[in-house]
Amino acid sequence: MTPLNLAKKVALAALLPLLLAACSSGPAPTIGQATLVPNPNPTVPLAAILTVTTDTPASLTVNIDDGERQWSFSPSAEQSTRLEVPVIGLRASRAHTMTATVTAAGGGSATSDPMTFETPAIPDTFPVPKITVRKPDAMEPGVTLFNINGRWNAEGESAPAIFAPAVIVNDMGEIIWYYLPEDHKIHDVRRMPDGNFIYEIWPGTGGLVEIDVLGNIQRRWHFTGTAEDIAEGSIPVETGSFHHDFIDLPNGNFLVLSNENRVIENWYTSETEADAPRATANVLGDVITEMTLDGDVVREWKLHDLIDPYRIGYGSLGTGFWRNHYADVVEGDAHDWTHANAIIYEGKDNSFIVSVPYQDAVLKVSMDSGELIWILGNPDNWKAPWSEKLLKPVGDVEWSYKHHAISHTENGTYLLFDNGVSRSSPFDEKMELVDSYSRAVEYSVNEETMEVSQVWEYGPDDEHFYARYLGDVDWQPQTDNILITAGGIETDADGNNAPRGPGLKRSARLMEVTHEQPAEKVWEMRLQDDDLGWSIYRGDRLPPLYGER
Numbered sequence: 001m002t003p004l005n006l007a008k009k010v011a012l013a014a015l016l017p018l019l020l021a022a023c024s025s026g027p028a029p030t031i032g033q034a035t036l037v038p039n040p041n042p043t044v045p046l047a048a049i050l051t052v053t054t055d056t057p058a059s060l061t062v063n064i065d066d067g068e069r070q071w072s073f074s075p076s077a078e079q080s081t082r083l084e085v086p087v088i089g090l091r092a093s094r095a096h097t098m099t100a101t102v103t104a105a106g107g108g109s110a111t112s113d114p115m116t117f118e119t120p121a122i123p124d125t126f127p128v129p130k131i132t133v134r135k136p137d138a139m140e141p142g143v144t145l146f147n148i149n150g151r152w153n154a155e156g157e158s159a160p161a162i163f164a165p166a167v168i169v170n171d172m173g174e175i176i177w178y179y180l181p182e183d184h185k186i187h188d189v190r191r192m193p194d195g196n197f198i199y200e201i202w203p204g205t206g207g208l209v210e211i212d213v214l215g216n217i218q219r220r221w222h223f224t225g226t227a228e229d230i231a232e233g234s235i236p237v238e239t240g241s242f243h244h245d246f247i248d249l250p251n252g253n254f255l256v257l258s259n260e261n262r263v264i265e266n267w268y269t270s271e272t273e274a275d276a277p278r279a280t281a282n283v284l285g286d287v288i289t290e291m292t293l294d295g296d297v298v299r300e301w302k303l304h305d306l307i308d309p310y311r312i313g314y315g316s317l318g319t320g321f322w323r324n325h326y327a328d329v330v331e332g333d334a335h336d337w338t339h340a341n342a343i344i345y346e347g348k349d350n351s352f353i354v355s356v357p358y359q360d361a362v363l364k365v366s367m368d369s370g371e372l373i374w375i376l377g378n379p380d381n382w383k384a385p386w387s388e389k390l391l392k393p394v395g396d397v398e399w400s401y402k403h404h405a406i407s408h409t410e411n412g413t414y415l416l417f418d419n420g421v422s423r424s425s426p427f428d429e430k431m432e433l434v435d436s437y438s439r440a441v442e443y444s445v446n447e448e449t450m451e452v453s454q455v456w457e458y459g460p461d462d463e464h465f466y467a468r469y470l471g472d473v474d475w476q477p478q479t480d481n482i483l484i485t486a487g488g489i490e491t492d493a494d495g496n497n498a499p500r501g502p503g504l505k506r507s508a509r510l511m512e513v514t515h516e517q518p519a520e521k522v523w524e525m526r527l528q529d530d531d532l533g534w535s536i537y538r539g540d541r542l543p544p545l546y547g548e549r
Helices: 003-024
Strands: 031-038 048-065 070-073 080-087 095-104 109-111 115-118 130-134 143-147 166-169 175-179 186-191 197-201 207-211 217-223 235-237 246-248 254-267 279-291 297-302 334-336 342-346 351-356 361-366 372-377 404-408 414-418 439-446 451-458 467-469 472-475 482-491 505-513 521-527 539-542
Touching: 031 095, 031 115, 048 109, 080 095, 143 186, 186 539, 246 342, 254 342, 279 351, 342 404, 351 404, 372 439, 404 472, 414 472, 414 482, 472 539, 482 539
Parallel strands: 217 235, 279 334, 467 482
Antiparallel strands: 031 048, 048 070, 048 080, 048 095, 095 109, 095 115, 130 521, 143 166, 143 539, 166 175, 186 197, 197 207, 207 217, 246 254, 254 279, 279 297, 342 351, 351 361, 361 372, 404 414, 414 439, 439 451, 472 482, 482 505, 505 521
16 A cells, blocks of 8 residues: 555544544534523522423533533433433532533534522531541542531530531532421431432431432321321331431332330349349330331331340440430330441341440341341350350450441441440440540451451551540442541540530541551541531442532
8 A cells, every 4th residue: 555545544534533423413402491590499508400491302411610610410311302400519609600511312512601500608507627638539539428416515505406407528528518407407318329318307206308409308207106296298107216227128118227115124223233223114125127118117126026135235224315205105214225326238138237336236137037147246244045146256356335337348348336435344344434445347257157357447546536426437339448437526625535514525527548457548527616516427428419529
């Protein structure tokens, strides 16, 4: 082939994609109307609604410029002559210029005139998240969802009475979405596979609520046991409560934590004195409940029937958490015997695993047979036949105490947030507050040999932190990192563990660390203030909402 012919062939090869594109490009759609309006629902103010009409079916791309950053996103491949999408993931106090690009099936496209939406400021009732560590290249991509579980002044009083929003921040700690209902507090919140959010109300009216990204309520459920001020249209569920956690099952049902009271004779009156007299008592035990989305209870598994009702841990005699809930239901105090706070599903054998902190135990239960499969935790005070279900430690295993947030990793191991309260069982001496610490810990369970080993931890050798209450720990799929929520830290002005009283500082941390030993911290966000106290129940890393930056 001559050099001239070769040059012609190369030129034709370069031109061919352009010719094909020109041939496949159909006429551009005509935009009839393009409007951008602030979200009419005031519970989610950092959001707008974009609506575009065209003369022929088209798909939509939204282009955004907030004065510092520019980005685009395509909400779906849907082709329609009327496209309406929520625009979220926007930073506060900024003018956002947006255009809509519509593309027909043939490839022709048109772009609207610019439209402007100015986001409001974050209310001064909110904390200002502080980023203390940030290594973007090592982080799990996405945004972080959490609830702000409390706002206390220097005297320990909650102010205002109703303040517990759900919040999403970017890796800079900037709030890019929040939901703040007017009449109730959000305790636990997570995003569902369809993009909606479901959260738990606590305390008061009680129940579960599903909202879309604009804060519009889609469905809600209430427990019939003690719910008050039931919202119109709420779906009743015949159970005693909803509390702490819920999960969606592969069959489309929910698994929720509930509880029941039983009157037990000859029960404990002291956690510290073994010889203290016994008495008849109201004893609250957790109930794991499977319910349909229509509110029908399918099955229940009751801890009163699964574990020794006469085994207690530090905290089992507490009455404060449920006092208002059961005030008009039972006579006298009701003791918080188990206080389950997290649950996960095991598809390989149709079972669930539940965190039971006031027993310092994690339990695995078959959903088919109802049988207790194993117990992970301190073996003290377990009697037969329950002691036969205890996992035996292999190697250096440190038990967890008053833990939160059992979760999976891709390797079949389990993560826990070990709050570390007391680090002993009745009637042994408790660990001193000054020495107390929390940690994230990973356990590996061998069900064939009924053994457990500890394969990873973060803290206290990595760094000292102590969250007496609340907490979360989750494995991250893209980086293998671990996201840790130290949700309820209480210290004095110098950062030392401190008891409740004047001068107490309440704060929370979200920490992302590498899954190695020793681990490297790649991100940390703190909620702490000189004058106000904050806490977080759980934190979750989510994929980007809509291409936000």
